[in-house]
Amino acid sequence: MSVARCLGYVCAALAFSLAVSGCNRETRDTDIRIISVSEAKNLFDRANRGEPGIALFLDPRPAAEFNTGHIPGARNFTLAQIKPTARVDPRIDRFKNLVVYGDNPASATARGLTKRLIAVGYDDVRFFAGGIEEWSGRGYPVSTVPTPEPEEPGRPGQDAPASP
Numbered sequence: 001m002s003v004a005r006c007l008g009y010v011c012a013a014l015a016f017s018l019a020v021s022g023c024n025r026e027t028r029d030t031d032i033r034i035i036s037v038s039e040a041k042n043l044f045d046r047a048n049r050g051e052p053g054i055a056l057f058l059d060p061r062p063a064a065e066f067n068t069g070h071i072p073g074a075r076n077f078t079l080a081q082i083k084p085t086a087r088v089d090p091r092i093d094r095f096k097n098l099v100v101y102g103d104n105p106a107s108a109t110a111r112g113l114t115k116r117l118i119a120v121g122y123d124d125v126r127f128f129a130g131g132i133e134e135w136s137g138r139g140y141p142v143s144t145v146p147t148p149e150p151e152e153p154g155r156p157g158q159d160a161p162a163s164p
Contacts, residue, residue, distance in 0.1 A: 035126040056095040060113040072143040101128040
């Protein structure tokens, strides 16, 4: 087999591999950028003052848990709703900060969603490790308005702010 033909096969295999894997990349826990409760509250306040696109809070807990108490304006997205092969959704990507939280620092689903968003290609993904426990423990607002599960990523819930 000639070198040119062999090189052609290698290039074709590499192109196929890249096409199948898309833009996804492997993520590690060290890729996760953690924010404090005060940083999360600052983003929340800025969004509620009408700063467009400053932050989107994402809560991957099951809908029943989400509906018992969540950060007002947060959207309930499960890990299954963001497929590893997904493309960046412009309705989500328009936010300058994506803040993922769960119950507390031990929330594997929140960590998983954070890593999935990074792997898919979203920038400025933050993990609020303290979660709803630290948020409510500080006396910050919590909503119990049931929010229907989004039909597609980026669809706001009932209590989501209309303009962020």
